[in-house]
Amino acid sequence: MEILSSGHEQVVFCSDAESGLRAVIAVHSTALGPALGGTRFYPYASEEAAVADALRLSAAMSYKNSLAGLDLGGGKAVIIGDPATDKTEALLRAYGRFVEALGGRYLTACDVGTYNADLDVVARETRFAHGRSEAYGGCGDSSVLTAYGVFLGMQAAAQHCWGSRSLAGRTVAVAGAGKVGSHLIGHLVDDGADVVVTDVDPAAVERVQGATRR
Template structure:
């Protein structure tokens, strides 16, 4: 991997390699862009096939966080960290505290959070060494489980997409197919049920399906059948790359709006959706509620304030549709353009993030 060539291609600011022999720490911190503020993004712990794969994953995810934060209207940049190791057996107090000291050494340029393979308990250990961490235990001022907040944001974004497709954001009587009924999607189903929507659900975990059927009167279908059901809205809330060559021709929905990350396997699938006349709600715009929620912890967490900010996902989604119309481009490209335009506007007045000595994180 030609690292500097990759950094230059997407204009990354910094790549940090962290090593501690005593704890066995091998970590990578990638900071993509701090034009809007400090880089915030979770720490992933994973058994990568190679160090190069770990670096590439950190870089790719960091860039995604820049766009997600910018599109959400947050004063944050994009960053991400990965720890090379098996989260089932390689965790230790000394490993996470060592990693916390590396984060502290960046003096606020990077703020971490939970991600795949890490937990609240891990964030609490990091917190012993630095204040630049979110998603800690509620006793330390966190917002707790972010799933209901993420679900509320998806619900708001779905209503905006429905307005685009049907002329009204009223979901009462609409049939919504939900793929995956985990913590976020279960809470999404609750919002949809309360508004009077008809739910069709599937999940690889049968208990999740049964809970949705019992609590919301949902209809259960097979994992492969969810794509072809008659519905108004398809809500992918499980795996990424779910809109692909095998599934796209099966869809009967007029709207795709769900919580899953990286829903399009390739960009050309976003183009195909546009050609089919399906309204697509770009994933990193609609599922930004979790990021908004942890970002609020930087100001001493206030749930009402966080939820009020999450409500604006509705307006952010309408703005994406306006840009799509203005520039005659698919919505997945319009979301990128919305984020890039905001960064460009603020870049004219400030460059890279500099730590404020009076930051609330240091009080």
Template structure:
């Protein structure tokens, strides 16, 4: 049933937007507006099927509700996916058509960058709709959220290394990074500066070569990164990397990374816990980017203040681990309950 997909809480609205002239096929999913307008990025991706795109939009938008709630942002959760047209396409025209779809929701959904979309795309959207963020400006804070996302993941790893691994600093801590994209690269820089030893993998060989040269990283095959002999694993590529096939092979004792929806199913979080591996939920640790674009959108952006707000993610990691001890449960399940308790209308 479209109205009761497994594992999905009900969505308030799902818009299927098409525009034959530009080839646009997009799904705009508004999961919750309880805390405020649904805020979440827009993904441009090639999907094997329309059902896969819908599933991604529903899962990602639900995740945004939890992420925004846990980050105490006055926004609900939403997400859009654009099914990447085959062959050449007119990118500005495609995004203009997508912008009209965003505008048609009249502010119920606010968009920003995500995988496959750029700050230039967001600037293009701005001509069509005001409900967009993540736009670089000369005169004010704004733009690419990925450095802030990376910073939030970094402070989460710092907190986890201290509280879970019992080590006082990252000096000499071995970290495996899956994906050296916008977030992964910034994270690698922060980790390297803090003295961590990096093991990296990316399908893009040039990025791997750069990381080896710049950070003295050890490169491994993409099929081996999740099982690398390290202290910390940071998944920063795509979702569902932690699944029934990969979980038994993980050797890290702590997992904290940027990728959304890292657990293929809730059972994979249980399996990690059973193996003595602490998984810090993706939507808790990767909230830095949404904090950045949300503050930018509200005109509250100021670099130092936003960085301080992102750094507070470390305090939430600490509180989560305390709650986990008391609840005798897993971090993923405790974070879900904690976030859901905050899906309430703000006064």
């Protein structure tokens, strides 16, 4: 694993035998402020694959936050496991303690496999968990805004390429029908696009087909 040559400020390996937690927190840059990035809960094939994803995603967050004009750096965390079977309160709280131990260098939120309710649990152990439920003063489901932002970007690209923002009659492929993808697909269908959807989980494709079927 080429961690030392990745340019990251800090990479933390988290392990808690009692809860079964195995996680990696990658802080790419705090040049502009605390490193912000979500927590991905995914059944990686190996620890090496998990580390590679954390390094890649955290670096991307540095650039994303900078381009957005935010006083925030870039970070990301990954929890190794299947969220459908391995996610427990004890595991999430153990993870929260690791986040707290970084003293605010890393601010976490939702990502693939984690939801507002999960961050509510993480927040029982740390002051640095965002993306919480509205009932706890959080922003709620941020994937709604993420999907809409992607849709507006696609419309802008269509305007540039074809002279019209409308995607009606265009064929659009969406890889992933999860939190962001499902909302994006809805916007595309409403705009008249023909949408091709793929996902590693066939049930996710079936859900969006049912939601968008007219």
